[in-house]
Amino acid sequence: MDISLTVWLLTVLGLTALIAIDFLIGRRPHEVSVREAGIWTVVWVVLAALFGLGLLAFGGAKAGGEFFAGYVTEKSLSVDNLFVFIVIMAKFAVPLRLQQRVLLFGVLIALVLRAGFIAAGAAVLASFSWVFFLFGAFLIYTAWKLIQEARGGHDDEAEWEENRLLKSIERRFGVADRYHDTKLFIRRNGKRVLTPLMVVMLAIGTTDVMFALDSIPAIFGLTQDPYIVFTANAFALMGLRQLYFLIGGLMKKLVHLSYGLSVILGFIGVKLVLHALHELGVHVPEIGIAVSLSVIGGVLLITTATSLLATRRQAAVRPTDPSAHPGGRGEAAGRKENDSVDV
Numbered sequence: 592m593d594i595s596l597t598v599w600l601l602t603v604l605g606l607t608a609l610i611a612i613d614f615l616i617g618r619r620p621h622e623v624s625v626r627e628a629g630i631w632t633v634v635w636v637v638l639a640a641l642f643g644l645g646l647l648a649f650g651g652a653k654a655g656g657e658f659f660a661g662y663v664t665e666k667s668l669s670v671d672n673l674f675v676f677i678v679i680m681a682k683f684a685v686p687l688r689l690q691q692r693v694l695l696f697g698v699l700i701a702l703v704l705r706a707g708f709i710a711a712g713a714a715v716l717a718s719f720s721w722v723f724f725l726f727g728a729f730l731i732y733t734a735w736k737l738i739q740e741a742r743g744g745h746d747d748e749a750e751w752e753e754n755r756l757l758k759s760i761e762r763r764f765g766v767a768d769r770y771h772d773t774k775l776f777i778r779r780n781g782k783r784v785l786t787p788l789m790v791v792m793l794a795i796g797t798t799d800v801m802f803a804l805d806s807i808p809a810i811f812g813l814t815q816d817p818y819i820v821f822t823a824n825a826f827a828l829m830g831l832r833q834l835y836f837l838i839g840g841l842m843k844k845l846v847h848l849s850y851g852l853s854v855i856l857g858f859i860g861v862k863l864v865l866h867a868l869h870e871l872g873v874h875v876p877e878i879g880i881a882v883s884l885s886v887i888g889g890v891l892l893i894t895t896a897t898s899l900l901a902t903r904r905q906a907a908v909r910p911t912d913p914s915a916h917p918g919g920r921g922e923a924a925g926r927k928e929n930d931s932v933d934v
Contacts (some may be wrong), residue, residue, distance in 0.1 A: 628836035635830030657814035661742030661823035700796025723867035741849035851894030
């Protein structure tokens, strides 16, 4: 689509207004209930659907279909990211009442960083069509790697460790030994230092960048329109905070999710390679957006159904530990808010 600067600015302003409203409504730190998370998850999904319908009406069937395919893909990939977010929350022992604040600012950091990735990716693809081969090969490799991890057992704690940027920030500014409610900085011996809340926000935001290494090429495999890529990412990320609280317990039941994501990434990788060959003049079939939507939606439905069936059978054979926290955040829930945090 040919998107004017005015439409871009209005879109960014609209998304900023939605984020501001979300922040004002949830500005008081509190433990998020399943009901609250469910309501806001529905709100963000409805907003994304309305935006997609708007693209369908004003941009045509192709633009609308690409948005919905991109949104569903980014949303499904973000669910897998939530496993690592849970690990980060537990490692930093984030009090339950502060977790929504951490996720809000962490997701905002991720959105800004992803916007940079999207701009760079769009510029590269516009200049060098051979990059489609690179993206396609990378997604196929990532799909194979996901299958290997799923077969060998997925260790979320081993997957996440503090990156170099985060460690350098901690060394440069220093970190307080406990949480100070919603404060991001405090004064200690006359020196300004970070609080653990600030550190964990940076951890969530910068960790998401690593996940973007496969999700950004994946959505570029469905559409090369930067506007659609950005808005699909924005709506998928902005609903992530509520999804974290809503399906914290369900995520552990999605035992086949990695298999489903590997199929989706592999499919998009093949689609990218075919598109690259087509750009070079090779007569190969191209996969349309309707087929892409059908494959992505079908794989997710089958994966969810088989996962729930598998966990139900496992529960019948071996009951789960009743002492486990339903969201996998027992370590964080069991500590007092003023406990020291090793960061």
